[in-house]
Amino acid sequence: xxxxxxxxxxxxxxxxxxxxxxxxxxxxxxxxxxxxxxxxxxxxxxxxxxxxxxxxxxxxxxxxxxxxxxxxxxxxxxxxxxxxxxxxxxxxxxxxxxxxxxxxxxxxxxxxxxxxxxxxxxxxxxxxxxxxxxxxxxxxxxxxxxxxxxxxxxxxxxxxxxxxxxxxxxxxxxxxxxxxxxxxxxxxxxxxxxxxxxxxxxxxxxxxxxxxxxxxxxxxxxxxxxxxxxxxxxxxxxxxxxxxxxxxxxxxxxxxxxxxxxxxxxxxxxxxxxxxxxxxxxxxxxxxxxxxxxxxxx
Numbered sequence: 001x002x003x004x005x006x007x008x009x010x011x012x013x014x015x016x017x018x019x020x021x022x023x024x025x026x027x028x029x030x031x032x033x034x035x036x037x038x039x040x041x042x043x044x045x046x047x048x049x050x051x052x053x054x055x056x057x058x059x060x061x062x063x064x065x066x067x068x069x070x071x072x073x074x075x076x077x078x079x080x081x082x083x084x085x086x087x088x089x090x091x092x093x094x095x096x097x098x099x100x101x102x103x104x105x106x107x108x109x110x111x112x113x114x115x116x117x118x119x120x121x122x123x124x125x126x127x128x129x130x131x132x133x134x135x136x137x138x139x140x141x142x143x144x145x146x147x148x149x150x151x152x153x154x155x156x157x158x159x160x161x162x163x164x165x166x167x168x169x170x171x172x173x174x175x176x177x178x179x180x181x182x183x184x185x186x187x188x189x190x191x192x193x194x195x196x197x198x199x200x201x202x203x204x205x206x207x208x209x210x211x212x213x214x215x216x217x218x219x220x221x222x223x224x225x226x227x228x229x230x231x232x233x234x235x236x237x238x239x240x241x242x243x244x245x246x247x248x249x250x251x252x253x254x255x256x257x258x259x260x261x262x263x264x265x266x267x268x269x270x271x272x273x274x275x276x277x278x279x280x281x282x283x284x285x286x287x288x289x290x291x292x293x294x295x296x297x298x
């Protein structure tokens with residue numbers, strides 16, 4: 001896999017397809033594998049970049065870390081990938097779950113790098129009117145982790161997140177692999193309270209033309225991450241799009257999710273007068289990708 005050196009870490013990333021850049025940002029599992037099914041269905045239209053976020057899986061940490069500002073570093077890592085792989089053109093960014101919180105911060109810190117931002121079910125609880133009631137519940141789950149370990153804490157979190165039994169099975173499957181326990185420990189220790197990053201709808205008012213919030217159709221409508229996007233779109237006067245599947249519908253319903261995503265992006269291009277997204281299959285495109293020193297996966 002290609003890698004990129006950033007301050008305090010080495011980021012490992014995967015490149016799939018050809019065309020304009022679409023960056024995916026993972027949630028709690030932190031690694032790129034969960035995006036592989038979706039990338040397959042987007043590869044004829046986009047260069048899809050998926051990566052292990054710093055501290056997860058193969059993206060190793062280097063030296064002392066500024067954990068007090070870790071969310072800023074996370075956003076800056078995403079910005080560094082865009083600058084490295086698409087230095088002259090803003091990217092489309094799709095972040096899910098806590099990765100959507102990273103994408104929010106990316107938009108606020110580096111708006112010039114983003115053409116379209118798609119936050120999928122962000123657990124940004126401060127956007128919800130009842131956010132003060134949610135924090136003790138997160139603290140209880142963290143205490144369970146510290147006292148009893150990862151499996152009981154993950155079960156408690158899945159219940160709190162109102163995942164269906166089918167979603168729980170898929171949720172567990174998405175966290176399989178060599179790095180699963182170290183990734184989960186890192187998530188609990190360094191990221192579990194990302195949802196309490198203070199965001200206000202007014203923060204995003206300058207960027208409403210870039211922002212396209214998305215939820216999924218079988219997600220429990222009372223789940224805090226579903227309601228966060230509802231609150232945001234209501235406050236900003238935006239439409240909340242509903243895509244197939246549940247909280248990890250981009251993996252479980254990848255083909256249908258990709259179709260909705262492509263249709264939405266094509267409509268945005270047409271509205272902006274830029275025409276539709278075309279397939280990118282020319283030798284010139286391949287040469288451009290190879291000149292970046294990247295791997296191309298068909």
